[in-house]
Amino acid sequence: MIKLYGVKPSNYYSLAKAILLEKGLAFEEVANPPSQNEDFLQKSPMGKMPAIEVDGVYISETLAIATWAQRAQPEPPLLPSDPVDAAKVIELCCHLKLDVELVARRVLPAAFFGATASDEVLATTEADLDKGMKAVARLFQGSPYAAGDSFTIADLFTFYTFGLSSSVIKKIYNKDLLAGYPQISTLMGELASRPSISQVEADKAA
Ligand SMILES: N[C@@H](CCC(=O)N[C@@H](CS)C(=O)NCC(=O)O)C(=O)O
Known part of the structure; x- marks a missing residue:
């Protein structure tokens, strides 16, 4: 097992x-x-x-x-069988993880664990996040799924990247990370009711 x-x-x-x-x-x-x-x-x-x-x-x-x-x-399948399509899914996952999630994480200790972030960290995080969001948006399909026609691991990376990052950014900068990214916002709402995600979230709350 x-x-x-x-x-x-x-x-x-x-x-x-x-x-x-x-x-x-x-x-x-x-x-x-x-x-x-x-x-x-x-x-x-x-x-x-x-x-x-x-x-x-x-x-x-x-x-x-x-x-x-x-x-x-x-x-x-959670990855397309076509090699190029599969690589594009992984490319999107990498940008979500490296250029959004990991960047937002720099201010996670200040958001939720009482740490202090310097003005420099606050400024560079905000600027890097803006760049990361624009990179993700270039790749994001959102019609109907993150990487295009079918549900893939990019949808799961989307849900679990923005779940954390949005709350951190709201707390630190009092701003909506997804403002200006309606396709991502819409998909986040839809993904919340996907059975796998609903179960994970319900187990968390139990
Ligand atoms: N790149 C790793 C990241 C995993 C990660 O950052 N996990 C966090 C919890 S969400 C962790 O274990 N943090 C503890 C630490 O950084 O020591 C992955 O994709 O699995």
């Missing part, structure tokens, strides 16, 4: 869980917060969650987990 390590409030853990649910793969959730303990570093070399265990092998990094899931369980 596949094991999923991490804790439910994490957006990346949620993303990996939604992937397993979309694929209809049976898995067991093992509560394991991020840690620098040797035991957890063997599962996830940066000590971050999520990690999965498949036949005694550990895999960290959500994109790697998504790639494994697609190969292990091709149906229903």
